[in-house]
Amino acid sequence: MVKQALLLVLLGGIFAVFYLVTEDLSELYNNFGKTYFQLNGLLETGSRNLVTAIYLDYRLFDSFFEAGILLVAVAGIIWISKHDLNEKNAQFMLDRYKTPDLFITFSRIVYPMMLVFGFYVIINGHLSPGGGFQGGAIVATAILILYYIDHDRETNIKQIVTIEKLVFFLIVLVASLSLLTRGEFFTNFMPLDSSVASKAIYLVILNILIGFKVALGLWTIFTAFLREGR
Amino acid sequence: MDGATMIEWTAYALQGILILLAIAIVLHKNNGTIIILIASFSLVTASLYIINNAPDVAIAEIAIGSAIIPLIYVISISRQREFIVLDRAMDEFIFIGDELAGIGYVLLHRLAEYYHLELNITNDPGLCSLDEAMDRMLCEKTNVDLIVAKDEETGKYVFKGKRSSTLMKKLQQMTQPFDNIEVILFKDSEFGG
């Protein structure tokens, strides 16, 4: 009981400090960056969606290491859940006789729609809300529905992880192409004075690569979990 | 009431719901119910992201928080209610005919009841056909919690399990009165090693 009271007092103290900080937050935070993005974002990167402009052009290093962390986390999950003994085929916890037929039928209808929506979100990422990360998550969810439709589905995790690594190197390669055309790493490979439409080529390519990377990573994660749930 | 004030009040209401959901998640005892709460928590946060003019973040939150996160929580919580027993003895110790009625089953059932676990007894031929010397590896590398075997020479039944597990200590206590049951604990290995 004493411990709980102490804890509450401590949390109250943290809250008080936070309250004092928010008093003069406007002195710490200014609008210069925002104004710059609004005025130059479209012309410099070719992306109408300024969020995409930041994570694919201005701050590509962030996305690059994010993809790296995803790869490391997937590798960790596979290593921890590793079962050595005769386990080529994944046997999933989903039971054909317990899943209602109505659910399977609806899954069949929903699956292609979700897949198409995911690809739309990926490809249209520079024009509307969306992009590689979000679309990849939607595609992964669509693949998850696939397991409900086809219970005896076998997944070769090794193959998926190999493709994921290849896509990771492709991201680095596409991002490094700008060294030849612009003379600097991790930015758009189209010249700075080219048109907005031609700059969008780079954005679409990188969005598709990141989307595949995220979708494959999440696919591996939930396959490992479903395999665990035998 | 114009649009701006309505959005403002909606934001306050959603934040209140968010705080209530967070308190419910922290204080609730049943892990199964919390999964539903965490899914609704993610839905409310996604609506708050939209009110904060961040549709990109809201799409990401809905795509991940609606299916993948609840799924992995469900699987890991359901895994933690199971006690997997590999039956290698193949005689009347656990199965009498097709029914689970032997002495060994009664013992294990009592253990599972004590810890609120679900007993899962398999005699999967793929795992049973392995050499007995691999038992220790089997315990460490797979999720099998307990192996039941029969010693041919002495006629004793042998329970094999991990020394680190609290369940095995309890089982050792429970089997002390029985003369024909022996508990073997494998030596502790480093976790994950």
Place this chain on the structure above:
Amino acid sequence: MNPLLTFIVVLIGFYGLATSKNIIKSVFSVTIIESGIILLFLNLGNFEGGGIPIVGESLTNIVDPLPQALMITTIVIGSTVTALALMLSIKVFHHYGTVEWAEVLGRKDGE
């Protein structure tokens, strides 16, 4: 939007992290803290009357896109980190036979 109300969510997460007796409960608390901090970051760039950060969609002043770009990566990473923690908890259960912190750490005074 009030940042103080959002910060209360973060503090509730801290409280859960400090008092949880169960490994799964700790993972839930981390998820709560993560959501609260994402909301705080988005709150920083947002202001009244701002538009979504898409050029051409909103003619008015847009909100700051930088925190949003950072938070998208946070959500994807957060989910994978949650998955990693849960996979570890499954392995801890099969090693120790329990997921209660006090028993896993070998303390009998677990309060």
